[in-house]
Amino acid sequence: MQNNDHLSSPLMNEYLDGVLDSQQAAEVESHLSSCPACAGRLAELRLVFSALENLPEAPLSRDLVAPVLQAIERPIGQHTSGLPALRTAALAQALAALALFLLFWPFVLQSLPPSLFSLWLEQMAAGGTTALQGWLATWAGAWEATWQFLEAGFETWQSPVESFATWEGPFIELVILAGAGALAWLAANGLLLRPRRADHSR
Amino acid sequence: MLTPTDQELARSARDGDKAAFGDLVERYQSSVFNVCYRLLGERREAEDLAQEAFIRAYQRFHLFDPQRPFGPWIRRVAANLCFNHMQVLRHASLELEDETEEGVEAPAQQPESARLAAENAEAIRKALQALPPHYRAVIELRHFHEMPYSEIAAFLKIPLSDVKSHLFRARHRLAGLLRQYAE
Numbered sequence: 434m435q436n437n438d439h440l441s442s443p444l445m446n447e448y449l450d451g452v453l454d455s456q457q458a459a460e461v462e463s464h465l466s467s468c469p470a471c472a473g474r475l476a477e478l479r480l481v482f483s484a485l486e487n488l489p490e491a492p493l494s495r496d497l498v499a500p501v502l503q504a505i506e507r508p509i510g511q512h513t514s515g516l517p518a519l520r521t522a523a524l525a526q527a528l529a530a531l532a533l534f535l536l537f538w539p540f541v542l543q544s545l546p547p548s549l550f551s552l553w554l555e556q557m558a559a560g561g562t563t564a565l566q567g568w569l570a571t572w573a574g575a576w577e578a579t580w581q582f583l584e585a586g587f588e589t590w591q592s593p594v595e596s597f598a599t600w601e602g603p604f605i606e607l608v609i610l611a612g613a614g615a616l617a618w619l620a621a622n623g624l625l626l627r628p629r630r631a632d633h634s635r
Numbered sequence: 636m637l638t639p640t641d642q643e644l645a646r647s648a649r650d651g652d653k654a655a656f657g658d659l660v661e662r663y664q665s666s667v668f669n670v671c672y673r674l675l676g677e678r679r680e681a682e683d684l685a686q687e688a689f690i691r692a693y694q695r696f697h698l699f700d701p702q703r704p705f706g707p708w709i710r711r712v713a714a715n716l717c718f719n720h721m722q723v724l725r726h727a728s729l730e731l732e733d734e735t736e737e738g739v740e741a742p743a744q745q746p747e748s749a750r751l752a753a754e755n756a757e758a759i760r761k762a763l764q765a766l767p768p769h770y771r772a773v774i775e776l777r778h779f780h781e782m783p784y785s786e787i788a789a790f791l792k793i794p795l796s797d798v799k800s801h802l803f804r805a806r807h808r809l810a811g812l813l814r815q816y817a818e
Contacts, residue, residue: 442803442807443799443803446799446802446803446806447799450777450784452783452784477810478806478810480810480813481806481810481813482778482806484755484759484809484813485759485774485778485779485809486778488673488756488759488760489752489756490665490669491668491669491672491678491756491760492665493664493665493668493682493685494678494682495682496664497660497664497668497682497685497686497689498657498660498661498664500686501656501657501660501686501689501690501693502653502656502657502660504686504690505653505656505690505693
């Protein structure tokens with residue numbers, strides 16, 4: 434405990450914290466009564482304790498009650514993490530995106546490079562006479578065309594640059610449509626503009 | 636009409652009475668703000684985190700036992716929030732010590748004693764801000780939350796030996812800083 438007949442810093446701290454047992458405390462007090470150096474060090478340490486204990490509270494510059502009450506939206510006890518709502522929204526969006534993809538794939542196929550477009554045209558020619566039959570045939574044909582394209586795969590693969598260099602499809606329109614769709618998705622999910630965390634009314 | 640106790644307000648708030656929670660906020664907003672101010676050293680940041688502490692406390696209020704004193708509990712919620720915030724700031728390499736402080740404007744004429752007291756308080760806050768975050772944390776919990784060493788260790792998830800080491804070194808450093816500011 435003692436270092437060169439003086440009290441160690443940990444011992445002094447523990448003494449002031451009141452965590453020493455009665456015998457240890459008595460030994461410390463006995464030493465302090467005969468050691469001016471240690472008594473001086475303890476007095477300086479007491480000043481720190483006193484300064485901290487007497488530190489006045491700083492006043493608040495604004496009231497927190499109103500913003501806290503505004504921020505409280507759910508009753509206590511209700512699940513507040515938002516995760517189920519997020520999962521439901523994400524699932525709904527995924528299903529909607531899948532449905533759109535399946536429904537409109539033939540039209541996307543129409544807009545793709547000529548090699549696929551020609552395959553799609555062949556399938557269209559094999560379709561029925563009514564609008565529904567035509568649509569069903571188009572849909573089924575488009576998927577068949579897609580499968581054929583995938584099967585052909587790397588053998589007939591044309592680099593995207595080459596493909597789009599000769600492409601006559603509505604590329605700009607597709608880009609605009611895709612961009613607008615992305616912006617709409619971001620805005621609908623609150624990702625486009627982030628709300629401020631605290632309302633500072635000063 | 637008798638003023639409701641903290642326990643009564645807490646029970647009402649836990650049952651969904653937001654106005655009761657608002658009353659608790661009103662009673663403890665100053666002390667919670669001061670927890671944050673001592674740890675962060677920046678007034679607006681401290682007010683924001685104090686506000687956030689009450690909001691988070693409300694979200695977890697169904698877990699709070701109204702028999703427990705509300706004040707120490709909410710102050711610990713605030714302290715924990717500040718510790719996490721300080722860790723984030725440390726990772727972002729922000730210099731807390733160098734922040735210029737926009738203090739509350741002092742009245743034009745102050746008695747000498749009040750002026751000296753304000754200067755003294757400012758010196759102590761400045762010294763606290765000069766400490767590294769982990770020293771500031773143990774000082775806050777020991778001196779302002781009166782936590783025993785073992786509870787500080789559990790709260791900060793550090794060994795007991797580290798708590799003592801940080802605390803004793805922090806006090807030693809504070810003593811030197813206060814001596815320096817007094818010169």
